[in-house]
Amino acid sequence: MSKSSANRRLGPELSLATGIGKNDDVLVIGLTTADETDGDGTPSLVIGEGLFDDAVASAIDASLAAVGAQGSAGELTRLPAPAGLDVASVLAVGLGAPAKLDDAEHIRRQAGVAARSLAGVSTAVTTLSTADLTAAAEGFFLGAYRFDEFRTTPPEKAPLGSVRLLVPAVDRDTKAVLERAEAIARAVSIARDFVNTPPSHLYPDEFAARAKALGSAAGLKVEILDEVALEKGGYGGIIGVGKGSSRPPRLVRLTHSGGRKAKTVALVGKGITFDTGGISIKPAAGMENMTSDMGGAAAVIATTILAAELNVGVTVIATVPMAENMPSSTAQRPGDVLTQYGGKTVEVINTDAEGRLILADAIVRACEDDPDYLIDTATLTGAQMVALGTRTPGVMGTDEFRDRVAAISQAEGESGWPMPFPDELRPDLDSRVADLANVTNHRWGGMLSAGIYLREFVADGVQWAHIDIAGPAFNTGGPWGYTGKGGTGVPVRTIYALLEEIAAEG
Template identity: 40%
Template sequence: MEFLVKPGSVETLETSALVLTVNEQLQLDSQGQLIDTLCAGALSAHLQAGDIQGKLGQTLLLHNLANLKARRVLLVGIGKDEELSDSNVRKLVSAILSTFKNLSIKDATLAFADLTFKDRNAYSSARLVAECLVDGLYVFDQFKSEKAPIVQLNLITFACHQDQQVAVEKACKHGKAIASGMAFTRDLGNMPPNICHPRYLAEQAQELGKLHKNLSIEVLEEKQLEELGAGALLAVAQGSDQPPRMIIMNYHGGKRAEQPYVLIGKGITFDTGGISLKPGASMDEMKYDMGGAASVLGTFKTLLELQLPINVIGVLTCAENMPSGGATRPGDIVTSMSGQTIEILNTDAEGRLVLCDALTYAERFKPQAVINIATLTGACIVALGSQTSGLMGNNLSLIESLLSAGKQASDVAWQLPLFDDYQELLDSPFADIANIGGPKAGTITAGCFLSRFAKKYPWAHLDIAGTAWISGGKEKGATGRPVPLLIQYLLDRVQ
């Protein structure tokens, strides 16, 4: 999808469809009133006849109105609120797309210049709309014999006020790039696990590297991981025929001497739970356990499209967690890259094991900050549901920056405590640390575990177990989160 930004009045625009808004009081904004006057009150007549009540997401498509260059006018309801919340913006865009998907039109114009978004300026309002438009057309049908119908809509014009033009143009550029990164993340997540294994993720990173000179890729295989002492990562992988990979992505966008930001992604391409086998119901969704790694790859895709002036390193720890005669057992003790020993009490708590070696590996980059992203704990879904990612860390400034970025990007997170009192739940009589802390505070004790390997730099942990994918039903699939949050965090570092 392409975007154009045109300042000024909408009545002279040639477009296949002009989108105007109406609220529950049946009021048109200034642009709608202008169009209504030009077409001799045709819009008012439809409103008075009750053809649309202005409820959020209601639509009314009108054809061939007099004195307009627009061939169609789409009236769309915005409800009764004076300011649209982010969730209502998504419903509004979804209603527009639902109408246009069934029409053979290639372009449309949004007359949203007077529309007010809650806590958003012209830039962030337009970016949210642009992102929702592109993301709303996402389809994953690679493995279907009958493909989804091709949507003809490929050009959206934003009609705006003159003083909004620069901000809206920037917003469209950013929104499109973010949606592109989200689509990459969604594709990887939705890919079946017999195709998307650790080697496949490495190949995807290498393909990105081939296309961009300022992205270098290094893939560490089993022998190299053994030499590094990555005993925790290797322990998770030893039950599978698929060998593990640690993928290092180095984006050089800033000055050579600038310390990088490091994003670490959990890449468990399928998680059976290992010997601590998961229940069979919904186990197919454990292909999404590489959502952290997928989101880092998606973030890099957006970084590369925007060419942000910043240095960023991605570290993806990729493995399959399978049961076999060679698999790790509950009670095994392994030595991590940091030298700390870990008693594995539950082989289904494997994400923290692959991440802890990456956290140690990240020390060599002398990072400004490290953020690890993982579908880590079911307990996070219990605590926060599917709307909000869990957030913990050892640096208040970093935590506040991520919370702010999530709010700006409409990809929210919530801080959970990481008090020292929780650390003792990880005590082991036989090793330095146990890999689980018991039935209580599972998300927090997982964060406590990771914190022991992240003491040499500002660090934050995003638990996206509830937000990386939608479970069950027709809507099942990867969401692309938290690519918007991560990109906003990086944008904030350079703006």
């Protein structure tokens, strides 16, 4: 196994502080735009009360005014530190309107903007934590994330080394908040690492081995089914997709026990380690981004590990199918019929609609555990991006649970949006020769049709949500907020927040 999340530094070291120390290099502060009601038309510093004296604050304020800092969201202004501060420089990050101080995701993003600009800095200290400790901690950690494993020459500047988060007092409560925030950010980074690892180095067997190593270290129960066990067990979807590759498929099961009376949440994530489209091959342009087609599996594995690390009070059972979708003389063909786990037959009209085939097997297996809730997530359809863009997951499923998951996703800053299951789309999945076809005979509502296909495999009475993250799992554009290019770790924070909410219900 090559170097992975288990043995590498994922982000800066985070700690709490009540004041600026002599070893701090940069002070990071927030700057809001001018409040139209205050009459003076000047931006305002966001500084925790009592962290340093009024003279220092006034000096910083005057310097920022002199260089024309406006406090607009994401604006960065770096200044020499005034006399009286034991740091070399001050970095002001714009927060926008004062009302934005109540928006945790906004603080998280601006902390990420600051972190991305601090490469080469050993230790930063920040007042953004006085606005929202969790958001500031997660934003700095994720904004400083890098994936340099395959670079033979290290970047000129080292990643940000450590961040000290200023708070009025360091006590049990603030320590607990920081511990949780850092664990969540680390889990998101683990998911990012999985997605960013190229398919030459992360194929089904290696993916399963890494999941086992991380899961076992976190105290999870781990089970891996190889191609022989999958064939014997009747996992026709996973076998069908994987049989075109020389690297055979796997099914990984990870279990965190929340206690005897705890509710059970089943998690399923699509783990296509590379997707050529199979015989229905994709266009060459952009195909390299299909290294991200296991983003759902990455998120599910990372979230289950996080559940164990923070000992969330629900039982979490992850069922993660892994395969590589390749064209070859042994690959499944358009027109083939396979039998999904559980017995339903499927006519494979398009081999590039492979994710739903492996997910269906996993969903049926997950429902055998009699869960109270089931969440699956996948980079499933290009139609998700057509409908919602590259940053907004589509959330489908049973109505009440779908809306609950979407609301949590929005509260966590991952922006999920509830989507319907129109009745008229279901007949279009009828097959000429089998129980179902894996795609419709038209291009309309493709994201919704894929969700409707998965619904066919969810057991009656299970509250279910499907999160399509085709765009949100992988950033092909420029860095923004705490999100760099490549894997994003969506929807780890959404799923974990849901687990905590379910645990709190008892």
